[in-house]
Each structure stands twice: as C-alpha cells, then as structure tokens.
Amino acid sequence: MQKEIIIAGFGGQGVLFGGQVLTYAAMDAGKEVTWIPSYGPEMRGGTANCTIVIADEEIGSPLVKNPPLAIVLNLPSFDKYEELLQPGGTLVVNQSMVDRAAKREDIHVIFVPCNEIAEEIGDKRLLNMVAIGALLTAFPEVTLKDVEKALEAHLPARHKHLLQMNYEALKRGFETAQSVHQVLSAN
C-alpha cells in the first residue's frame, strides 16, 4: 500500500501542522511515512502546502505529481489540485473559502464548511482538523483513533486544553464527509 496526500492552503490555516498530525498518526500505526513542506524565501505569508506519503515499504519519492488524496483549504489550492488529482481520487474542499463547484467528474470532491464547523466548535484554528477528519472517510488506512492518539502525543503543551475540541473537530469533519459520501453514492 502507498498513498500520497497533499494539504494546501494559506499560511495560518494549520496546513503544515495538520499534515504532521496525520503523519504521526500513520507512523504510530506502523506505517512508513514522509512529510515534506514547500518552503519559500520569505518566512511569512503566502500559500503553504505539504505532501505526505504513507506506505508499507521503504518510500521512494517524497513528492508526487498526481496525488490520490488532497485537502484544499482555499480557492487557489482548489484550482491547482483539482486539476492534478488522480482520476478516482478524493479531494476535500474547504467550502468556506471557495465559491465554485467542482469541474471534474472523475474524482470525488467532498465540500466541507471547515471554518463554520470550526467556529461552531469554538475555535476557527480547528479548521484543519475538520478537514482531516473528512479526509479519513476516504483513507481507511488511518483511523480517527490513530489521529486522536497522535494529537494527544504531539499537540503543543500550550494547546493541550484544546484536545477535546480537536477530537470534536475531527469527528464533525468525518461525519460531514460521510453524509456527503452517502449523497454521492446515492446518485
């Protein structure tokens, strides 16, 4: 098994940390993993993205052109990765930041209003966890439990009090996505 995931969005949307949590979860679940960011000369602003590879054997390329899985948290990322996604792949889209429908028919696109859900839970910084929760519906190799354990282990001390809210965010994201899946399969 090898799966590649790209998470992309604005800086400040928790793209890199979100990706790391997923990476930790997979690692602790006994998988081979790589996490690689795109880094820029200006240590600030702009868009951020990272690529995660999860596999059962020694991982070759840490980068991939056409990932089977991706989370896009803003419009520019949606535009870019909708094109690049592998046919049959799954794209989790942060509905709160995009104002258009999907163009491609040959991929699963799951729209989740991450910002709104996060704010409902009480902290808009949780939007990345909402999105990851949603992604897990298309990525059985890593379970909600795995990610929760990873959060417990790696959430910075100063954020530990947010642990429960993070679990909640994951769960809400997961559930929202599942309902969408049902819709998809219903059609």
Added chain:
Amino acid sequence: MQKEIIIAGFGGQGVLFGGQVLTYAAMDAGKEVTWIPSYGPEMRGGTANCTIVIADEEIGSPLVKNPPLAIVLNLPSFDKYEELLQPGGTLVVNQSMVDRAAKREDIHVIFVPCNEIAEEIGDKRLLNMVAIGALLTAFPEVTLKDVEKALEAHLPARHKHLLQMNYEALKRGFETAQSVHQVLSAN
C-alpha cells in the same frame, strides 16, 4: 641547434640581468630564446639563478636538468652545478668566490677571477659581464658583438655611462677564458 645555460650565484651578483643580456643578444641574433628565473617567497637575499635556452626552433622545456653550459658565481652554485653539468660541457667558475678545484674530469671548467677583474676595471658589479665574456669562448653561436649590441640596447639609462666598462669586462673575461682554454688544450 639548442643550447641551455644556467647562471647561478648570490642575489646582487647580477645573475638575472646578466642572463637577460645574453638572452637579448641571442634573440637579436635571430635565435629562439627563453629566460626563466628561480623565484622565492622572500623578495630578498639568498641565491638566485636563471636558465636560458637558445635554439633555432620553437623551444620546448624552458628548464633543463643537465645543461651543457653554466656560470657559477659562488661556492654553493659551483657545488650544485658541477655535478649537474652535461659531460663535455663547460662551466665558468668565479674563482674569486670559490676556494677549491674542480672534481669532475669530464667537463671543461674555466676559472676566472671575476671580482678581481671587475674591480680592476673599476666596478665590482661588472663581475657578471666578465663571466659572460668568458662563457662566450665556449658558445660561438653568440658573439661578443651580439652581447655588446644587447648591452647598448638594454642597459638601464642610469647605467649607460658604464657601457664602455661593460664592453671591457666582456673582453677581459673572454681573453682570460681563451688563455685558460689554451692551457687546457696544451695539457
């Protein structure tokens, strides 16, 4: 025709300039020439030597291990080049600075009291010209006239008044050497 000449002595004995004069003379006589000094990190003192190659065709190596001709103006140089000289070669030795006889039998060694002769003429700096005059007896390819012309052309302006004395030094060196040759051939 190709002949190599090494001139060696203390700094201040006019080794390099003497060599250059000879080089100019050969060049103006239509020969191919190279002149190369040994240079040291301390821009001062110590021993100096230069190698001159004179030939009819494009010159290869500007350096030679066993020259057919050499002028040695002090004892260390005598010790070094008596050994290296080509069998049958000619070595002009500044008698004024060496206190021993030659060791080798298979080379012509011409002892000339360069300092004394130079001082007789009136300037001990002329010792290099005395030695060169002597060398010419073993180097017909370049004549006294050639060297005189070279001196006239290349003696620094501030020394032009010494031109005649330089001619004199060449002549005296040449004559002294000839007499020695006679002695040699007499035996």
Added chain:
Amino acid sequence: MPRELWEGNQAMAEAAVRAGLEAYFGYPITPQTEVLEYLSRRMPELGRTFLQAESELGAINMVYGAACAGVRVMSSSSSPGVSLMMEGLSYIAGTEIPAVLVNVMRGGPGLGNIAPAQSDYNQAVRGGGHGDYPRIVLAPASVQEAIDLLVLSFDLAEKYRMITMMIADGSIGQMMEPVELPEMRPVVRKDFDWATNARMGKRERRVLTSIYLDPLAEEKTNLRLLNRWKEVQANEVRYKEYFLDDAEIVIVGFGTAGRVALSAVRAARAQGIKVGLLRPVTVSPFPYQALDQLTGHVRAFLVVEMNTGQMLEDVSLAVRGRVPVEFYGRPGGVVPFPDEILNEIQRVSSGRLVAAADPRASWLTRMSANA
C-alpha cells in the same frame, strides 16, 4: 528505541551532537538554517561551543582552528555559502586534519533559489578549492541515512585526517521522516599526536600548517594524501542496490534523485521492465568497481541527477563506453517526479541506443524542446 519523526536539518544537528560534536561554527542560509538554529539551543545546554560566525569564511576558519585542537567540529551551509569556504577547505586538506562540513544544496548558479538541487557535486567531489586533495563525500537519500552518515563522517574524518563532506539536497534538510537516533556518545578528547593544543609541560612543540615551500616536500605531501586516499577507496565505498539481479537497465542516482528513481523503478517493474537502481552513498570514493562489474550484464545505464550531469561523468569513467549511458537531469531546483523517470525508463528500454560520446547532448535537445 521507538521511531520519532524528525526534520532532516534538525536530525543532522542532533546526530552530530550525539556523535560527540564539541563545537559548531556556522552562518544562516536557507535551506540549512535549522541546523544552526537547533544547535544554538542544544550546544549551550550541553556546555559545548556554538558560535554564529561573521560569515562562512569566518565559520570555516573557526572550524580550521578548532580542528587543529583535535576536537570534533563541524559547519554546515548551503551552496553559495559553501563556495566561500573553498580556500579554507583547501587549507584544511593541506594541513591533514579532520573536519566535517554539510552542504544542504540549493538551486544555482549564483543566488539562484532555495529549492533542492544537486549541482554542487563537482565542487564537492573534484573542483572546489585549489590544489590536489582528495576528500570523502557522502550523499544521504533519507533523514535516517543523513543521521547515520553524519555520525560516520566524524569517524572517517578522524580516521583518515581528511575533510568529510555531506551533500544533501534541500529536500533532505526540510522533510520529516521517522528515524532512530544513535546513542549519545560521550565527548572524548582523543590524544592525537598532531593536535596543537599547547605543550602543557608534556611534550615538544607542534606546528600545523599547509606550507611546503620546497616543491619536492609539497609533492611528497600530495602523494601521501593520495596513498591515504587509496585506503579510503579500498575500505569506504558505500552504495545501495535495488532490483539489480536481473536488471537489463540500471539507473544510477544519488540522494533524492536516487530515491525518486526508486519509485520509478518499482512502477517500471510493475510493467515488467527489467530495471534496477544503484544509489551511490559515497560519491567520493565513487563506486567505480560496482559499476564496472555491472557493465558486463546490462544493456544500458540511465543516470538521473538534479543537475545538468555531473556524476554522469563518473559513471562514464566507470562504464568506459562499453554500453550506452543515458542521462536525465532536472537542474535549477526542480525535483523530478517518478513518472518523468518512468518515461525515461520506457524510452531507454524500448529505444535502440548507441554509446554516445556525450550523453548530455540528446537529453539537452529533448529538454530544450519541452521548455
């Protein structure tokens, strides 16, 4: 010991600490800065020396000084910064003392960019500083390998009194992977018989210099270095083999280019193409013999690099025209994707190939067409 997720730069820094690093001198430069930043916190904790130098020139000469004292010392930088260290490296080599340097390479020439590249191969392996001097150059392809090779670097540098350089491209420095860190080794001051650590009433004075005014003495030194290099060539060549047993086409690639190639090789195998991979771990000494032996059984080599073809010449020197050597490179900070290399494998396995004098030529034509 459980596996932890470490970023390459920080992992290299911690590995050096555990290998007994006593002093680090460096200067910030992307994509290597995390090494310096990590050590600026870690070294003082342990009562060891961390100093941000005034420049890479300062850094390499501080390394030179500390190395003369016989302690484990290193610096790290990225391409432009490493170029500033060339005089210092040549002096260190001429003085025959151990020193470790990490180059987290970026796109060039000039200021270029900060993306991952492998275009300092020639500088590290051949050119670089003035004069003839051999050096050990290691090329990790993963964070774990970067850790292991950095520890090895200190041992090799000391064993052979030689510069040991690690060339890792920017992605190795920036990526995170699960690793096992080595045990913390105690800092031991070996009593080297060459170290200028002051007489202290115990011995005659020592001098460390790279001057040999007498050319014959300098020549002796050059030959001494070469003879030591012969030992290095005999003992220290390292490389990794993948799917070579029945391979008809062999890819040669180091570092990230090598691991990307591995993905392509797997994909090609899935399509039934008999292709393998040889990934040099020591690019100096280079695995000439291994390639020489392979040459007997394979139809062609495909060299993959993140530059315009530098290791390519070492491969050609090993193959000596007996079978075709093809080249695929992405210079300037571009990291190739597996599918690009897969295309190349397919091209090579299908096409009729000739051993061209310069394998670069046809590649350049193809690349320029696409561009």
Added chain:
Amino acid sequence: MPRELWEGNQAMAEAAVRAGLEAYFGYPITPQTEVLEYLSRRMPELGRTFLQAESELGAINMVYGAACAGVRVMSSSSSPGVSLMMEGLSYIAGTEIPAVLVNVMRGGPGLGNIAPAQSDYNQAVRGGGHGDYPRIVLAPASVQEAIDLLVLSFDLAEKYRMITMMIADGSIGQMMEPVELPEMRPVVRKDFDWATNARMGKRERRVLTSIYLDPLAEEKTNLRLLNRWKEVQANEVRYKEYFLDDAEIVIVGFGTAGRVALSAVRAARAQGIKVGLLRPVTVSPFPYQALDQLTGHVRAFLVVEMNTGQMLEDVSLAVRGRVPVEFYGRPGGVVPFPDEILNEIQRVSSGRLVAAADPRASWLTRMSANA
C-alpha cells in the same frame, strides 16, 4: 613589428590593455603580482581604472559590478586567491555577463608554495563555484600564447556572455620570451542590450541578477547556458598538434607540461620512437573529438600534467577505454624535466599495456617508490 623580450605576467597585462581593458581590480599574490604592479602604472597613464581591492573577494565583486556596466574588465590572482572568488564567479555566470580572470597557478593545496603548478584544472574546468555553469578555460604554453589568448578571452567572454578564465602556471608568469604584442585597440563601449549603465533617458530600466526563485525559471536559465555552451563547443575548441601523423603513442599535456613534453617527444623521435603530442589550448571546451579520432590509430596515450591527474579524466572520457591511457604527473610545484618524460615514453613504447580502470594507480606506485 620587431620581437621584444617580455615577462609573462607583464606581457599578459599589456595584452589586456591593448585588447581594450577598461578596468582592472586585483590583489597581490605571488607568482601573479607583476600583473597588478604593471597595471598600477599603466592603467592610470591611459586614464583607465586600476584598483587594488581589499581582497580577492572584493576584486571579483568589483569585476562583477564593472562587468554589469558592459565594459572590458578583468582580475588576476593565483590559486588561493582564486578559491576566494568562487562565489563571485558563480554569480557572474548566473548573471550571464562577460568577465575575464587569469589564474597564475602555484603549488597547493592550502598555502602550499609559489612554484609553478597545474592543480587548479578541476576547479577551473568543472568544480569551482556552486551550481551548474559552463565556462571557457584557456591554457597558454608560452608568453606569446598567453598574450594571444588573453586578447581572445575578452572577445569570447563578450561573444558568449560567459566567464573566460586563463590558467597559466607560475613559470608562464615568470619567464621571459620574445613576443609580438598586438596592436593597441581603441576602447569602445559597445552598446550591449543587457548592460546596467543607467537609463539616461534613452530606455526602460534594466536589472541584472542571478536570482530565479522559480525553479522552472532557473532550470530554463541552466538550459540556456548549456545551449550556448554547445555553440562554444562547436566553434571554439583549440589545440596544437606535434608529430601526430604517424604517432603510435600520443602525449596529451597542456601549458608548461605540454611544452616540456615537446622536448621529450623530439628526443624520443631522435631515438626512432613514433610518438606525438596533442596540446589542448582550450581545456574547456576540451578537444574530446580530436582525441576520439586519434584513438583509432594509436597504441596508447600518455597524459602529462603538473598535478595528480586532473585533465587525465577528460582524456579518459574521450578515449573510453579503447586504448590504454597512461599518466605521469608532478604535483606540488615541481616542473618535470624532459628526460623524465622521455623515460615515460620509453616505458610506454616498450611495455605491454592494459587499459586500466584508474591510470593513476600504477603511476602512484612508481612515484611513491621513488619518493
């Protein structure tokens, strides 16, 4: 025009002046200092720019600045000083502007000595600064050739917007030979469409930089440089042939090693040995084709260098193992005498030879035995 006796360093300086040199920036170092000293008098006489920089680092970046203005500018140094210029050279290459640099090479590595050497070949031709960039490298074997090639350097640098470097060993700089100097060319400011000499109300603003933040843009630049290099390879390869028609053994040597070899070849011919000499004048671009073609007719090559075997690899790349390549080198500032090379010729012509993987090995054994 009558022949005059000129010292190599001064002759190169005067040649540059006559080629239209507008500015010189340098720093003293033996055995090159006479270039700087000569120009410190000559340039002001002509109302041109001479400046002794604070260092070689300063010098190469002053050259960089003046080159951006589109004028003919040069620097000169010797091995350690040239090592300090590597970052600057890489920037100049990445900015695609013309610049001329002379390296009067001395014994190394490190401080080494000031005797003639050829051990910066790899630095000049391959490694050197970071990143991929081609450069033209010329290797004179006589004072006259140094003059002619220096004039050529400026023309080539401008034609290809490329660094042109001259590598001359110390003896070329220090020896005197009869030469003919070129005519004095007028200083002309060509109106290059890239020069940053200020808008002056005439045009849009221009920028010269080596930054290409986008790796794809940097890659394009790398490829553009390579394609320009293809032209250089096609148009500018230069070498000298001696006694090659019926040669069974061919010596390959550049600069002083090459001319010393010529003496040995003549001596060997006198003994009836069918030996010839190919002396590369451009070591980059290297005369691969000429050697490739020779390989058909000769029994063996003998590479002679004043280093531990650097050009040797280029010869091997051309010969590709088809016939044996033997090596004789004197590193560290030693200039070989003709009789040493004659011995090598005799050894090669008599002995049964095999195409060894590394021609250096047997040489090193022989050398170490003597040492």
Added chain:
Amino acid sequence: MPAAKGWIEVSDLYCKGCELCISACPQEVMELDMTRLTPKGYHPAHTFKDGCTGCAICAIVCPDAAITVYREVTKAAATATA
C-alpha cells in the same frame, strides 16, 4: 493654522492593513475597513469620519506608499510633504 479640509485615497493594490497610518493620524479619523478585503486578503485602511486635514502624516508613515492625500488648496500645501 485653522484645520484645513482634506481627504485621502488608499490603494487596494498596495495597502497591507498594517495600521501604521491609523496610529499615526493626528485626527484619529482612520481605521481598517473590516467590511472589505484587498486582492491580497488584507483589510485596507480608510477614513471612517470627517476631520481629515490633509496633513499627509499617514502617507509619510505608510511603508507601502498606498495613500494619496488631497486637500483644498492652501499656502501650506506646497511644503506639506517635508
């Protein structure tokens, strides 16, 4: 001098919402416009009430030269920009 009447224009292309102008404005008539986002995603500065004197202090502190200042012509105008 009697407070002159002035007004400013803030360019959406350049404004990064750093608030330096806001804290510098002696008349305290500026704030970020939370109702709008610039193409780069910043809330731009604007004047939210009357009282601008056209003193140009906001423009002098603006790191992005995003502000253009006008005022009804007075003697002072010519010299206002230091």
Added chain:
Amino acid sequence: MPAAKGWIEVSDLYCKGCELCISACPQEVMELDMTRLTPKGYHPAHTFKDGCTGCAICAIVCPDAAITVYREVTKAAATATA
C-alpha cells in the same frame, strides 16, 4: 649613576649586521667588524673600544636577539631590561 662596567657578546648565528645596535649604543662603542663574515655572509657587530656600561640598549633594539649583555653586578642590574 656612575657608569658601570659591562660587556656584550654578539652571536654570529643571529647577527645580520643591520647596525641598529650601533646607532643605539649611547656610549658609541660599537661598530661592524669588517674583518669578519658570519656564516650567512654578514659583518657582525662588536664593541671596538672600552666604555660599555652594560645598559643593554643594544640588546633591546636588536631585531635578532643576537646580543647577550653582562655587567659587574650592581643594584640596577636586575631592572635593566625594562
């Protein structure tokens, strides 16, 4: 103080005949010995007449540490060398 009696030794190994000691000697009792050459070919310095006070000034200016200075023991001796 009453001129003390002293004497010096000049080492042929180190002396380069630079004459700095000679021009520095307050008693003017030094000169180059033109009758002798050192192994390096220099005329070494020496005292050519009495009057040396052992003040060590020659030694203090000697760039080659070629001079050893003695004098009949007096109080001053201990402190003479700066």
Added chain:
Amino acid sequence: MTIPENLVYDRPEGFTETPTHYCPGCTHGVAHRLVAEVLKEMGVIDRTIGVAPVGCAVFAYNYFDTDFVEAPHGRAPAMATGLKRVLPDRIVFSYQGDGDLASIGMGEIVAAAARGENITVIFINNANYGMTGGQMAPTTLPGMKTTSSPNGRDVETQGYPIRVAEMLSTLDGAGYVVRRSLHDPKNIRMAKKAIRIAFETQVRGLGFSLVELLSTCPTNWGMTPVEALKFVEQRMVPAFPIGDYKVSASIAQIKV
C-alpha cells in the same frame, strides 16, 4: 505630467507599479519610499544604478524605476565600486541590511569607506536577519531573543552590538555618515533629509556617504507593526543614538 494643485502627497514616481513583498508594516518600505522620493526630487533617478543586497531587500530591484544589480551577500559595496569606477557620472547606491553590511560584508564596507568611494549606502539596521527567519545580527541588542540566540543574546559568548555609523566615522575616507530612525513622522522626515544629503554628497563627488536607518522587523520580532515602532523608539534608539557621526567640512556646506 502636471500635478493637480490640490494634491498633497502621492506615491513617488521613482517607484515602479510593483507592490513590495515586504511584510505588512515593515519599514523597509518606508526607506524605499524615501530613496525613491529623493532620487526623483534631485532629478537623478534617470542616471541612477542601485545595488540590491541579499536580505529581505533582495528584490529591491523590482521597486525602483532605475537600473539595478543584485550583489552576493555582503559584497554590494564592491559591486557598487566596480560600477562607479567605470561610470563615474552615474549615481550608484547600495541598499544593505545589518547582516549583509555589518556581518559578512564588513570587509567591503570598511574598505569602501576608507577609500572614500564616491557611492551612497542605505543601511537598514533592524537588529536581526529578517529574510532567513530572524537570526542574531551584529546589531542585535544584548539579551534580545532571536532564532539563533534563543535565550537572548549573551554578550559573553555572542558579543556586543556593532555601532556601524560610529565605527565608520573613524575613517578619513568617510564623508557623510549618520544614523536616523524610521519610527515616527518626525524621524522619517529627518531620515529623508539625510538621504538627500547623502546623494548630494555623491553628486558633488565629495566621497563616501552612508545613512544608517533604524528599522522594524515586526514578523521576526513577533510584534504588531505598531508595537515594532515602539520597540525602535524605546529600545533601539537608546542603543543606536540618532546623530551625525561624520560630516566633512565641504558636505556641511550642503543646503537642502
């Protein structure tokens, strides 16, 4: 173009249209604006060549309506020297940060000042290495936390801040060497005047001129732009006093 007479302040014509890449509130932008205004007002922008550093100002070449080159880290004064020597009638200025000028480039700036090189240097002192993520600079204040002095700059092991203007003012070649700050309108006006005099110095061929500008780095200081200005006023100005450190007699004559 004719300026509408009710226009009090407009974006300087010396600028290109390109918005800067600087972080919000970074006073690099103010320094840029002042230079652009001065060059325009002096009417020399057309014959000016800028030398960009390696640092956050590496892209300065995008913003000024002049020719520009981009120097290796710290070498801008050498490149400017090369340009100025062969184009003496052009106006050549370098724009450098404190890591660029006072750390890796110390050799070049001291030599240029000592030579009295007829160039102008705009020196941005923001007490850290902005571009690479906020490491310690030679100008970092004692005790100040940076990414390479995580426990605060320890003067015992990491040394003391270098006061560049004071140091360079000891050189005979230096014609005009002053320090200004960008933390409030008054100081910005003073800074602009100094920049004007610096360029006038060059136009008149009166030698080396350098204006050190105390500047902010909100991003790496971890402050809002407004807090950062306060930090400059309260912490940096005391450590790096504003003043004229070297004004040669002939330059003192210049009236602007």
Added chain:
Amino acid sequence: MTIPENLVYDRPEGFTETPTHYCPGCTHGVAHRLVAEVLKEMGVIDRTIGVAPVGCAVFAYNYFDTDFVEAPHGRAPAMATGLKRVLPDRIVFSYQGDGDLASIGMGEIVAAAARGENITVIFINNANYGMTGGQMAPTTLPGMKTTSSPNGRDVETQGYPIRVAEMLSTLDGAGYVVRRSLHDPKNIRMAKKAIRIAFETQVRGLGFSLVELLSTCPTNWGMTPVEALKFVEQRMVPAFPIGDYKVSASIAQIKV
C-alpha cells in the same frame, strides 16, 4: 637553569634556536622578541598557541617555543577563535600584518573584537605588503610610493590610511586596544609593557586585546634599517599616534 647574576640581557628562552628569515634590521624581529619575553616572564608560554598570518611573519611558527598554526591570509582571528573556544584555558594569540589584518582580514578582526573574543592580537603596521614585494597596504601613507602605487598613494583613487586601533576602539567588545612603536629603546619598552598587559587581559579573561606596533620594512621602503627607524619616528608616528585607544575599566586595574 640558574641565571648568572651578572647577566643583564640574554636571548629570551621563549625563542627556539632558529635564526629568523627576516631582512636585516626588520623590526618584525623586535616584535617577536618582545612577545617571547612576555610569554616567558608570565610563565604561560607552555600553554600558549600562536596563529601565524600570511605575510612576512608566515614563518613565525619556527621561532616561538609554543604550538603554532598557520592561518589563511587574513583569517587568523577566526582560527584563533576556533582554538580559544575549545581550549579556553590556553593562551591564544595571532600575529598579523597590516595587509593581513586591515585589508583582506578586516571582517574577521572586527567581528572578533566586537565579540570580545578572549584572544590577543599582535598587529604589525609597516605601511606596506612586505612579503609580496612592497605593495600598497591600507596603512600606506598618503603620497607614499609602493610597487602598486608607483606615483605615490593617491588618496583620491586609492583611499586613505586606516587607523586600526582607533577604529576597533569604537567596539564595546574590545577590552584593550593600543598603539605602540618599535623605533627606539623607549618605545620598545612601552611596546613590551603593552604586550604584557594585552596577554594579562587574556589570562584574566577580560576580553579582546590588540597591540598595534609601528614597524619597519627597510627592504621595500628602500632604506637602511637605521633610516627606516627614522621614517617610523618622523612619518608614521604622526599619522598613527601612539596611545591607549581602549582600556576597559577592569583592565585599567592591571599592574605590571
């Protein structure tokens, strides 16, 4: 060994037996002698490590009875820093010429001084590049002829002399920075005292110490050694005034 009580002065034990390679009358030798005497008198010679420069003093490592390393041109302060940081209880000094320290090595010396690096620097100012044959140095006097300023140093194009002691004294890290001369017995005594205080500064861990010594180069100045001393007295001392430019409070306490 016991010193014969009538011995007033003897070759310092801090020296090896090797005669120096310096030209006759070159005061590099005097500087060497003073350093050797001081190290011996302080009883630290046994734990001292010297750093030789590239310059006429490149072979300094042959003359002192201490460990020695030889630095690349200008980088001695960096090498000394590397040594001192890992061997803090050793005495580390660099010995550098004016080309080495004030031209190519300016970046390293300023940084070391600013860091208050606890090393001692002996700085030989002989107004030219001796080893390479007398080219212009940053310290060459205006109008002075050298092989690279054949018409005399033209301050307009070649700049002004750098007064190193004055410049470094502006740095907070500098503990002890003084200038002395070697042109006569009185000044030689003062120089020795300064060298003593400089090393005492290091022994006490009081920071960076540098002694600039005005020295001769008879060979390249084209003078006799005696004339050269006069030149130092009459031409160099006025241009490079003898004095204490920086003596930190704690160092001022030191009595020798």
